Amino acid sequence: MARIVVVGAGMGAMAAAARLATAGHRVTVVERTSTHGGAVGRFARDGFAFDTGPGLLHLPAVWRDLFIKTGKRELGECVELNRVDPAVEHRFADGVAVRLPAALGGAQQALDDAFGAGAGERWAALLRRARQVWESTRRPLVEEPLTTPEQRAALREDPYPHAARRGLLRRRAPGTLAELATAELREPRLAALLTGTVWEYGVDPAVAPPGAAVLAYVERSFGSWxxxxxxxxxxxxxxxxxxxxxxxxxxxxxxxxxxxxxGRAGGVELADGATVPADSVVWGAPGLGATAPHATGRLTVLLALRGPRPAGTPHRTLVHRADLGRPPVRVLRPDDPALRPDADHETAVLSAPAPAHGVGGVDWPAPGAADRAADELLAAAEAAGLDLGGRVLWRETRTPADVERDTGMPGGVLPTPALAGADATFLAGANTGRLAGAYRVGALAHPGGGLAHAGMSGALATGLIVEGPSWRGSY
Known part of the structure; x- marks a missing residue:
């Protein structure tokens, strides 16, 4: 039985801690704040409650696997997971709205109705090619640890299988996700369905590789929960x-x-100078030189609303602004009695990508900065006909500065999921540290940001510790 110190109590760190303890190790988690969960926070006031981090779960199998392998009670016995249906409603500045059902069938007809004949098939064809990206990169990008420069080099090339191009003149294949959306989907609002989905993961379509379309495929195939x-x-x-x-x-x-x-990790030094000895260290907090390339922050506005939730309100809406090049505003309105004081009230969470806090970004605590940005999000929702402004009892705005304070993440950025292509610049840090016996988990470690990816980082670190450096999973 080894002594293992886990630094941080975020989701990836706790996933590693539970698995390592199940494997028979003595595990101690040290956390700088007063609670667990990392970015998965909560704000409560006057009988209202809000998630302040991720609002939906994708690839729930990652967490189901954790519970199966660490105890008798499965995830469904501990948490009631519900698939969101419709999966999303998209609203556009010209008044067009389209709802995509959770079931795979039906989306094509909805898209044809909204954007014209053929739109649904173009969307389906793109997702079929994105499926090939998933099948070719699933293991190295999600299920296997990243430990060597050779593994990183193997993921430099974009894996997206571009559609055959007709005509006598050879044309350059799209080099970014935004270019891919324009070339293959053709209709600007249909293209915005893809770019808007990718923006939700904090990935800028203008710099992301075409293979980032895999994010839309995963969401459509495995659902939002x-x-x-x-x-x-x-x-x-x-x-x-x-x-x-x-x-x-x-x-x-x-x-x-x-x-x-x-010559190997032997414990951690605490801020007060005390030390905690260990045979291995799992680092799940910002630091150790890890960075989050391409990551942006996120502005979130929590709305306490008077009046009941209207029947038929979708859980998740993406509001696309008149300038489709801008990221959409996400509106989450869960039908959850646990989040409101009674049936005569409702909660809504508005959010959108935003510049990081500090040098090179925005001074978010500056007078008026947060309120102006929050007003803009609410105005976008009002322009889309969501009718929230007149119902607001109070609102709470959270900026990247708040995320930095609560999680320690520099600039309050939200790391993106790992992606192949773009010369490997969308890959997170290795799961191993510079010292033998040191490991990384969490959003800054492979396979990157997002709840499912954080959970996998815990499984990857555990496999390396329990099975050794040659392990290639899954654990």
């Missing part, structure tokens, strides 16, 4: 599973660095 009680309910369930496996948590304790002993 919402835990009853909000995303925080998932974080609470993972924390409880850790406690069941006798993981020790030490809150209010920041780790500064990994200590070396005989």
């Amino acid at each position: 919402y835990p009853a009680g909000g995303m925080r309910a998932l974080a609470d369930a993972v924390y409880e599973r850790c406690l069941e496996r006798r993981v020790e948590f030490v809150f209010g304790t920041a780790a500064e660095r990994i200590l070396a002993r005989e």
